Amino acid sequence: MVNDPHALHHRLVDRPRLTGLAFAPDGTRLVASVQTLDDEGTRYVPELWEVDPAGERDARLVTGSRRGDFAPAFAADGTLLFLSDRDPQDPPGPALWALPGNGEADRIAHHPGGLTAFAAASRASTLAWTAALMPGAKDPDTHAALLHERDRARVTAVLYEATPTRADGMDLGPAEPHTFVLRGDAPPVDAGAQGLAGAGDMALSPDGSLVAYTRAPTSTAPDTNVVVIADASTGEERRTFSRPGHQYYVPAFTADGTRLICQRLREETYDSEWQVTLVALDPESGEETDLLPDFDNWPWPGRVLPSPVPGDTTLWFTGDERGHRPVFRRDPDGTVTRLTASGAYTSLCVTPDGTGLYALRSALDSPPRAVRLDAGKPDQEPVLLRAPGDLGPLPGTLTEVRTTGDDGFGLRAWLVVPEDTGPGNPAPLLVEAHGGPQGSWSDWPWQWNPWPFVARGYAVLLPDPALSSGYGQRMQERGRGQYGGRPYRDVIALTDAALARDDLDAGRTALAGWSYGGYLANCAATRTDRFRALVSHAGLWNLEAFEGETDMHTYFREIFGDPRTRRERYEADSPHLDAENLMTPMLIVHSGKDYRVPTSQSMALHHDLRRQGVPAKFLYFPEEGHGIDAPNHLRLVYETALNFLDHHVRGEEWRRPGLL
Template sequence: MPESPGSPESSAFSDLTEFIALPRISSLALSPDGTRLVTVVSELSADRTRFVGALWEVDPAGERPARRLTRSGRGESAPGFLPDGTLLFLSSRPVADPGEDEDDKREAALWSLPADGGEASRLLTGPGGIGEYATATGASRIALAAALLPGAADAEQDAQLREAREKAKVTAILHESVPVRYWDHDLGPGVPRVFTVADPAAASEPPAVVDCGERRISLYEGMALSPDGSLVAYAAAVGTLPDELRGVIVIADAVTGKQLRVLESPDAEFAEPAFTPDGRHLVCVRERRITWDEPGDLTLWLVDATDPADPGHDLLPDFDNWPHSPVVSPVPGEDGTPVVYFTADEGGHAPVFRLSAGSGALVRLTTSGAYSDLALSPDGGILYALRSAVDSPPAPVRLDPAAPGGEPVPLPCPGQVGELPGSLTEVHTTAEDGTALRAWLVLPSAAGADTPAPLLLWVHGGPQTSWNAWHWRWNPWVAAAAGYAVLLPDPALSTGYGQEMHERGWAHWGGAPYQDVMALTDAALLRGDLDPARTAMMGGSYGGYMANWIAGHTDRFKAIVTHASLWNMSAFGGVTDFPAYWMRRAGDPLVNTERYDLESPHLSAAKISTPMLVIHGDKDYRVPIGEALALWNDLARFEVPAKFLYFPDEGHWITKPNNIRIWYATVLGFLAHHVLGEEWQRPELL
């Protein structure tokens, strides 16, 4: 890895081989009795070519070290519990003693691990695998999502049709509605459906499966069972024309499969359902659909689970940020109404909030960090979560939900990364329109007035997100270990700064966001420990769009890295995986080209002189590879010094360990050449 003068001593962040080997924590599940807490720890496979997840048990009291529960070559994910303490998880691991005609299909199945220990056993499977499941706190019923091929009435017919396709070597998919792809995978040929199974572990014969209805497509995630297992709610999609497609929540009788109501609106999307303790009501996220004039807006919605006449009502009418991942306390508030916990981006953090549904009283529980995977003890008195921050990876913690501003208690678990190669601070300034702006600034250890560090501006994707959590794929500490200061701005369109921040950038993605990014860069470079003569810029997805926009509108940077980036907006809108979104925001390109002409980076191609590194994966369906090919061709046409790092088997994100290593090595080598003046060194294996 290229190093700048004064780089810190070796650490996991200065050795890419060590960096990709660091354990990674995700997911959190609490047993119904509150005594067991399970997370997923992902580590490198023995051949160091894959990340493999394993289930680990974490002591809720924080006294005992975590212990590993599972081990397999294909890994485990999505831990959950049945009321009797049986641990569930998804895995494509083979069974220990397969039957004579039982092939190893490598599809995800639902597995169980007894509460008192023993070997894991495969509980439920299907010809197309299981994609998601949910359990009830007071009943053994399980809800799960699985796909059936068109024409299949049940799993048996589905298996026959899949076998026929496989024998005939047919891979074609006939689509009769949109969309056809999502992020990095093709949709179909199976159609997602939701099923429920009552106590599959207790059945001596194959358990009875209840079909609760077609999910249509798996764009909208979220599934929940009522505490007694009598109702199931799941996110689905309705509509056939691109602009009609929207997310709804279907509520069905989990025992019979009869649909009881569909929560929908022509101007809103619904997702992330969670039942109240009595099972009669549902809390979910309601998102106002975007229009030409207005960005979306999110809130929490409370609705009667079975009464189609109840439209529901807004639980957060005065909350200016976007709530996510609602979790309803198993214990109602003193007034008998639900108590809801949720997270929302806010000012460079993602705190936990507590909402009393009856009074509307809202309390911010945490002061710093980004939280996810909330889980409440049975008495509602302890809250568990994963906490991360820009300077700390995800780790399980315990919180007191009755103590606002209390410090989270860390729970022993793998995943520590050691000492960071620098420190974290903030940069503040004011936009031209008077809006307060802020950014995180990662400073390398050696930065000082006598040794000012080169600055790397790194713009986040989204664009409606925030730099507030740890990122393994967009990790600024790797750059800090190479001697760079890294500026992580939250410009217009970022979350956590109120609805006005979205509105400022909505009409022109290259307008206020670009101006904010430049203003924060100027503010950072007033520091004496940064070198204004050695600056670079990079970004991925929307950050890649901004990289391309910046390249055509200023030559102030020595180098620009653009990953999975948008280049020709009118061409992009029709080939991305979800064209309806772009048409609603930017208009029909056959009728109104105003925004396409205003904000498409490719129209400034002839003005680019800054050296650029283009990076793209061929399996990226959100920003298809054609964007990178067109950009690369234009850079060559106008003789811009450039390189193209192409990943034939990766999508929007680079996920394979050795590809990740090459990604970082190439980025740092490119920056070292153009920013630090070092000789270009072609990364190993390229």
């Protein structure tokens, strides 16, 4: 039924979303960050919920918290810390607040323009945060004066000199992120600039004496960042770490403060694959040790969680593995053990004695849920805790499809089959290609979730082709330098394998994708007529134009090279060069503030479709970015895509969504 408020895509958008966990140092409190719809239902707002670590009591709102509080963490004394702009007084922007177990919240740190991230020492009262300073500003006061002067003059211009202009889909500057440290009653200390594209990655040693943060790459070394370890009292740099062609992320000190654990990444080039590992940095000697030298899952390990017990070098981390994202444990002798049997885990927390873990678990058939784990038991199933986020029953079955690529490499995909599907009632098939390309269908997606399509009667195939994460280094090697080559062929091979089932209708198929997946949909548009409909959301169309426009210009140029001297690389993989082959009806989705894949890519595709006389629709969101965030906009993406597929795949009458 059109515009049915009970349809699954409405339920998907309306339900609360669990986004993070924070665990008290004494092991008594577990606080969840939850996104819920505002009163008008037009945007998501954060809330803080108290979750019973034992799983016996229902969750409840944190006493003394308000809507809009976010990023919870605990101070060493058990005080709950969070960011919020709940106080309307100057300066505007999120401030750092402290909420004791009983009492009212106090604002303990603020900055003109707001704080973007913070950290707390685990055994001291030291705090650190990220906040910006204008060029020429020596402290928050002069920064505030410069902001006021710009606002009074109605100036929003930025002068870029030797820095990137955009990163992560956002305009950069003119203010630059800095790391500030607060120890006791002394004024906050500026420990150094992170660079315009700084990610806010920082950590405090347990005793609060050291602060570590990452400094963004520069125009002279665009593929290399720096880890800075500084004195927390003075801001003086004690040690820096960098390696040409590598970048470090998510630092975390060990419980005794003698090592800093980081994720180290070497980005893909045309001649070399992505490589990701965990390393230990020694602040005294400057030595760097690879902690996962023989671990070939290519898991893209997430934020590492060191043991809270001083002297214990056990670590926990997560990473993609064949359609899942398990929790892994690394023992002091280097042994790595997978602790979870299924699902995708994030937001790890550890108990004070190191014997238990808390996390958020999701899967392709489950939104994020709060769970408890044993910190050492292999391949376990978690204990589910009572917390917001349950979506209720889903209308189908999740299974797998396996086949081999044209090089003999084993391939796999998830397949969701609707209820009441069988040989006598085969379902039409929608293939959904994931973004990335380094990514995997392993966790619950809020955007391009398969279940609204399953509820409408479609089977949905979720393939992991070449360049997907979680399949070892070989999966990267076999797709290197072939953006539109082997990954595309893998998607087609998995589609053929799925359609060998007698409960799927090979004559009624469609392909959809977002970002890199949208690029694969665009490749399909110029190479085959096997699909009845295609959906391209923020997909690449003209690779040479994209190289000069994207906020990831440097990274993309590393892969494809200079188009003036490496034109053959662009011509081999750019679908716009084969626009005369366009023939399949297409729905294009794109946003006006998408800096990762600029809107001009879809504009050009739309022009080519119209010139070729191909049925096409363009769903445009002027104020959204690379993804779709606003609830009503997300509903419209699902409703428009469902109606478009129904029209072209099932032969139903086209129904224009009411708000469009």
